[in-house]
Amino acid sequence: MNASHAATLFPAPAAATRYVGRFAPSPTGPLHAGSLVAALASWLDARAHGGRWLVRIEDADTERCLPGLGEHILAQLAAFALVPDAPPVWQTQRTARYDAALQRLIALDLAYPCGCTRREIDDALRAQGVAHARHGERVYPGTCRLGLRGKTARAWRFATWRRPGGVHWQDRRLGAQQQDVARAVGDFVLRRADGPWAYQLAVVVDDADQGVTHVVRGEDLADNTPRQILLQQALGLPTPRYLHTPLVLAADGQKLSKQNGAQALDTGSPEAVRALLQGALRALGLPVPADAQTPAQLLAAGIAPWAALYNPAL
Ligand code: GLU
Numbered sequence: 001m002n003a004s005h006a007a008t009l010f011p012a013p014a015a016a017t018r019y020v021g022r023f024a025p026s027p028t029g030p031l032h033a034g035s036l037v038a039a040l041a042s043w044l045d046a047r048a049h050g051g052r053w054l055v056r057i058e059d060a061d062t063e064r065c066l067p068g069l070g071e072h073i074l075a076q077l078a079a080f081a082l083v084p085d086a087p088p089v090w091q092t093q094r095t096a097r098y099d100a101a102l103q104r105l106i107a108l109d110l111a112y113p114c115g116c117t118r119r120e121i122d123d124a125l126r127a128q129g130v131a132h133a134r135h136g137e138r139v140y141p142g143t144c145r146l147g148l149r150g151k152t153a154r155a156w157r158f159a160t161w162r163r164p165g166g167v168h169w170q171d172r173r174l175g176a177q178q179q180d181v182a183r184a185v186g187d188f189v190l191r192r193a194d195g196p197w198a199y200q201l202a203v204v205v206d207d208a209d210q211g212v213t214h215v216v217r218g219e220d221l222a223d224n225t226p227r228q229i230l231l232q233q234a235l236g237l238p239t240p241r242y243l244h245t246p247l248v249l250a251a252d253g254q255k256l257s258k259q260n261g262a263q264a265l266d267t268g269s270p271e272a273v274r275a276l277l278q279g280a281l282r283a284l285g286l287p288v289p290a291d292a293q294t295p296a297q298l299l300a301a302g303i304a305p306w307a308a309l310y311n312p313a314l
Helices: 003-009 033-048 069-079 095-107 118-127 199-209 219-235 270-283 295-309
Strands: 020-023 052-057 111-114 155-158 167-171 175-179 189-192 214-218 241-245
Touching: 020 033, 020 214, 033 052, 033 214, 033 241, 033 270, 033 295, 052 069, 095 111, 095 155, 095 189, 095 199, 095 219, 155 219, 167 219, 167 241, 175 219, 189 199, 199 219, 214 219, 219 241, 270 295
Parallel strands: 020 052, 214 241
Antiparallel strands: 111 155, 155 189, 167 175
């Protein structure tokens, strides 16, 4: 794309900082043990780099978000002394930015409207002999690539077929990664026609606008990264460094998530807060200091061991 246009659409943040990290929870449920680990890891990495740590409430997918939960998550974070270095950003206040990015992708012929229902997608996949969708996610068969043919638009999709080949990236914990997005994921949704913005587009625009240089988040999001890198490249945006943290597993060995009913964190007493932070340090393979009492002391004690595990020069 034309680099000067990208520069006007996304000017560099005024005060370019060496390191900007962030924690970006979705208010679809309260913080759970897994999200506390991601928050702690992103905070430790920012402090190990002498950088800034931001919080963004990812409420772009309005249908899945619950009222009041963003504020609740911020209060939970504060109970762990995880206080951002700038006022939190809320995605619902940033839709004009997502729209600008979508319009840019449309102008570049990298986004197109799709009128397919789920059922039509399944039927088309079956007709192509595709039995299983990866992670239950359907690889869009490309039906609307060449036009809606009288159908009503239901979503905007990214034209991955125009970006064939693998996306390669280096995760600071997982090492060399690669994915052919067109084959593995297909033309993913950028926005549903009825309104909500997809995480992939919003996260890329927000990370760029906030000047985020390092993303530290849970390993469950690792396979979203190539989609985000494709979007960054298409929009002429820098790609941050990525580190995906180990997942916290539920007692049954399943991934702990809001979906499988992960317990909301009890921040009702100093003992409970301390035990939760100690558990999060342990989940990251960090030592639990015997003498640290307050949340701030526990956090501070984690910085040097974190830096020893994950070289801050990266
Ligand atoms: N909002 C996403 C979530 O809570 C995380 C986004 C990110 O860290 O990139 O799962």
